[in-house]
Amino acid sequence: MRGSILLQTMELRELPTPALVLDRGRMERNAERLRRRLEAGGVPLRIHVKTAKSVEAVRHVLGGRTAKVAVSTLLEAEQFHAAGFLDLLYAVGLAPNRFERVAQLTRAGARVTVLLDGLELAREWRRFCRERALEVPTLVEVDTDGKRAGVRPEGAELLELAEELSSGGLFGGLLTHAGGSYGSRSPEDLRRFARAEREGILVAAHRLRGQGLPVPTVSVGSTPTALFSESYADVTEVRAGVFLFMDLVMAGLGVCRLEDLALSVLTSVIGHSADRTRLFVDAGWTALSRDRGTAPQAFDQGYGLLCDVLGRPLEDLVVSDTHQEHGTISARPGAWLDTERFPAGTLLRILPNHACATAAQHGAYHLVDGSERVLGRWERFQGW
């Protein structure tokens, strides 16, 4: 079962449960959709590998090639660099206890780009780089939706930071992430978030250029805005990760259809409630995560949507609760769960709210392509 070699005859029912299942055909179509969209917009993609955390998965959608990637941990950077990926953007604010590890990666030949948003930290980082004669392109994070980190496009801090980095030869440009787009309620909302993301970072870039500072990188991204932006003009790259697998949150936002979801958790029925209103499966929060990303959406999917073993949704049945190794399956209000249909041992699949969070609970993907046949296995890595 190691590597991607499997016996020809392996079927889903031969896997131990719970197990993470990846529909390779769906993933390929999801990748193709974003590729076409960005190609038409004339902007390159920088795949965010925080969702897949698998060199094999990313190589597969790149047709065996390498490409520029974004990472959320230095472990991702090290793993992808070891696999031949040279251009790595560490898209989480840098902390001093990571300086040395970034330096090591750079000395090992990686082109690492880092991110920060605080002046004191920028000074510390500049001193560190000067002492070691390091040239690490450093982006300033811009906050375009008040959701997370970053400086305001119109604020004084932006200029101070860019000048501090620039005088140390480190300033590489700007980055923003429209995390607020996850709260969209309509396609118009998604377009509005994409517009705000792009316009915000362009305001910041324009101000810096007005001060004579070159801004080589203008990096935007999130799966919803990457797919719904009406313009990518003057943006130098788009980051996205969850687009590869999609999930119930993305379907709830209208970013994809339910039949685009490539990731699911294979599970076995292990019992029923005494009153026969609920079913218990062996996918608890260790297999699904505790993510409740669809809770604020119009259509709450609990901890996941139940499917048959082929991945076809049983739309009235959701994971209503999770314990460590138990998932509770209930019917939605007004619907009815016939527990007799699901004796102990029945194999089912669960579509996750949040692909990143569910995948993070597992050490490997088991590949299928629309049938019960297991085509291979791709390893994932965990930790930092």
Add this chain to the structure above:
Amino acid sequence: MRGSILLQTMELRELPTPALVLDRGRMERNAERLRRRLEAGGVPLRIHVKTAKSVEAVRHVLGGRTAKVAVSTLLEAEQFHAAGFLDLLYAVGLAPNRFERVAQLTRAGARVTVLLDGLELAREWRRFCRERALEVPTLVEVDTDGKRAGVRPEGAELLELAEELSSGGLFGGLLTHAGGSYGSRSPEDLRRFARAEREGILVAAHRLRGQGLPVPTVSVGSTPTALFSESYADVTEVRAGVFLFMDLVMAGLGVCRLEDLALSVLTSVIGHSADRTRLFVDAGWTALSRDRGTAPQAFDQGYGLLCDVLGRPLEDLVVSDTHQEHGTISARPGAWLDTERFPAGTLLRILPNHACATAAQHGAYHLVDGSERVLGRWERFQGW
């Protein structure tokens, strides 16, 4: 850093962040508290190792000895058996795709006890055991609070199941878990759940004995009921796991004090919101989990309570949101967060809602004992 050997001089600030920190002294005191309680009650403890998932941690609180343990996965069973633990209760409903693995463990010399609650499954399991001449003690799960799996103490299924197993020479007794106790609102509630758990299973045992069926094992447990039960009479063992570490959910239930919490996540400040009302740390849901166990409690702790590097709570500051590698720190309503006090790189610790869920996100514990000195490292295992 491997094993439990560390350089004498290692301090918390030398660890990469995020990192899981375990206060060994607190864990020892928590273990001692339950040990004394159960000793006074005259009932043996069966430690549930699903929380620790570490042979070293469990051996430590057992003073280097082995003992009977409960497990939530067969991987836990295999790991503990390999370390010399012979009596293993697999306390999650059995599924047919795990029969063979249980058989292997049994053949390897483990005394494995399993659990089920369905008649069809019991028949299938009996056939399996007969064909392989296996004698695996099998418990029937009893539902004493309507919360999870199990048959009712007063129902017909209990007798059918026990008779089916008994005629195959497999019936080992009864098990119940007062998961409902997590919804307690007062010490009186906790005592009531403990009473209901014990009385429910004793009703079931009495009925079976009345039919001439011996009931050797009467297994109850959950950390709240283990600590608050007023009587353990006629119970043969108490299972508990989270008592070793305790967590904010347990503190919110009144089961422990905040200063008993042994587990925390070490984290670094990586940025501030543009409006200076929030702080960002490098402990996101990959480090904390998405568990919101204190949300329904009187005192909602967000995704965790912020502490200084020594683990002393900064009681007005909580993790208000989590992204994959970002935790957002906010002040509680009415309080104020002075972001100037926490420049990028500041080391902090976060007390988790749910020890099992937070520990599950990590590959190792870093041991301290009230100071910043790191005393060792214990490996954890993940997966199934």
